[in-house]
Amino acid sequence: MTSTVMEQPLHSYHLIAQTCLLAGKIILQNGGETYRVEDTMVRIAAAYGISDAQSYVTPTGILFAMDASVPTTRLIRISERLTNLRKVTLVNEISRRISQGKLEVSEAHRLLTEIDEQPYAYPVWLQVLVAAIASGCFLVMFGGRWHDFLAAVLAGGLGFGSVVLLHRLVPVKLFAEFVASLLLGIVTILLVKSGAASNIDTVIIASVMPLVPGLHITNAVRDLMAGHLVSGLSKGVEAFLTAFAIGAGMAAALSFY
Known part of the structure; x- marks a missing residue:
């Protein structure tokens, strides 16, 4: 060389x-x-x-x-x-x-x-399974009841799987996240009304965590700290729009509760 x-x-x-x-x-x-x-x-x-x-x-x-x-x-x-x-x-x-x-x-x-x-990615079924289990763990971490554990697992897995599927069908990330959070909220409401879950707040918070853009927020802050203002602000806006889409979908679901 x-x-x-x-x-x-x-x-x-x-x-x-x-x-x-x-x-x-x-x-x-x-x-x-x-x-x-x-x-x-x-x-x-x-x-x-x-x-x-x-x-x-x-x-x-x-x-x-x-x-x-x-x-x-x-x-x-x-x-x-x-x-x-x-x-x-x-x-x-x-x-x-x-x-x-x-x-x-x-x-x-x-x-x-x-x-x-090479994709170097885990299969979709494994990603959904891990997201579902993580939702149940978040429920426990946030002080939820063990009675709601399975409900959080079901809602979290369904929400994450919906994002993956919808993003393949419609290449608009914000739309996929909005619809997925809407479905997640509706499923959680149905679980609470059927008696499979008791606390709708902790179940929703736990099951929506796999959709939260934590990596984008972290990268935005690190880029800003490193002096990359354009990239930091744009990534921050992207994370905000993702959070807004998730929140809007959940709010639309809760409006029927």
Whole structure:
């Protein structure tokens, strides 16, 4: 691996840029912070001899430029963002290996391409099951009665499963969250009226927790603290809209109670 830019062939510049952009895209699409994306891209470029690379990242796009001796500027748009922290961890591991000089650029690009193409996600049924059990645990943590445990499990699993299904049918996240919270609220009301649950407040609070955008709120605060004001504010607004959709759906359901 060479240490200066001038020693590298021209085609390697483009491969380095593609590797940096691919690493940044994977992190940004799967729940990583903005400052982590920029730092990872710059570190990878520096490890391959690009000492003055610059990156500008927002939640919807990445702009990356080489130094003055390499007139290469790339822009990619991020249209969909998920939560898959395992991919973020895998990219961080590859970035560390690159910084330690253990990976050539072609091999690093191949590994990142594999990470990008593989889902690395748990099956939907397991996600729904875990969300349901987590809802029951939240009920206990919030001081609910054990009599309501199964009701919280049922409502929480149904709500999370509805979000996943509706988001596949209608690619509008806010609509899916609104309808899912509406269904969750209606199911909880029916459970309380049928006697399967006694305290509607704790059941609703516990079952809605898997839908709360906790990661988006955390990333928004961390980006603001790191000085990325545009990304921090936009992620904060996204989290607020998600919370608003959940609250609006629950309020619509409770209006019938």
